[in-house]
Amino acid sequence: MVKDELKVGWSKIQLASRVAQDLEDGWFVNLGIGIPTLVADVIPEGREIILHSENGLLGLGPKPAPGEEDMDLVNAGKEPITLKPGGSFFSQSDSFAMIRGGHLDAAVLGAFQVSMYGDLASWKVPNDPLGRVGGAMDLTVGAKRVFLCMQHCTKKGESKIVEECTYPLTAPRCVDRIYTDLAVIDVTNDGLVVQELAPGVTFKYLQERTAAPLKDLADQLVKGESIQH
Numbered sequence: 001m002v003k004d005e006l007k008v009g010w011s012k013i014q015l016a017s018r019v020a021q022d023l024e025d026g027w028f029v030n031l032g033i034g035i036p037t038l039v040a041d042v043i044p045e046g047r048e049i050i051l052h053s054e055n056g057l058l059g060l061g062p063k064p065a066p067g068e069e070d071m072d073l074v075n076a077g078k079e080p081i082t083l084k085p086g087g088s089f090f091s092q093s094d095s096f097a098m099i100r101g102g103h104l105d106a107a108v109l110g111a112f113q114v115s116m117y118g119d120l121a122s123w124k125v126p127n128d129p130l131g132r133v134g135g136a137m138d139l140t141v142g143a144k145r146v147f148l149c150m151q152h153c154t155k156k157g158e159s160k161i162v163e164e165c166t167y168p169l170t171a172p173r174c175v176d177r178i179y180t181d182l183a184v185i186d187v188t189n190d191g192l193v194v195q196e197l198a199p200g201v202t203f204k205y206l207q208e209r210t211a212a213p214l215k216d217l218a219d220q221l222v223k224g225e226s227i228q229h
Contacts, residue, residue: 023043104139120140
């Protein structure tokens, strides 16, 4: 990566904050492992978002202060968390009943790959014997909305947004919106539509780093085209 590329885009915590902006008051939201867990630390003040964890927790709060961790109180990624007043514990079977019953307004997940059609690959690298799908299959089907929160490219500089996934799928055509360190992108019937660019990022810069065709929302609006989700 060249030096000037380090100056553009959102940091991980800024990316999590951008996701948090779109979570509406009163929503029940599951946060996946990785960058999505940072969303718990940046919920906008005055907005009630009830966070769910598939290991059997409802009402998660931000990370505890250093030295105040309780390793009996962790999220699905085994990271220490806090519990807000009114939060609750329950069995994992009850937790998945909530997911499968359609009671989550959104799931914020990470990904290895996502296709231009919204296919998600999030659980296993090809030819790697390790990796389990976990609760992601249930979340992609049960949640009312699926948001991805991830770095735009791998450490090798390869785009995670592709025309067609080469990794094993978690679920087909399930993703509604993609948040990366470079942009916010909607998955629509008309293709991938860029809703917002991160600071310092141009549409040309973004397209060069994306292995799938993108549409610029501004151009679509100028042409008078309607975007169908």
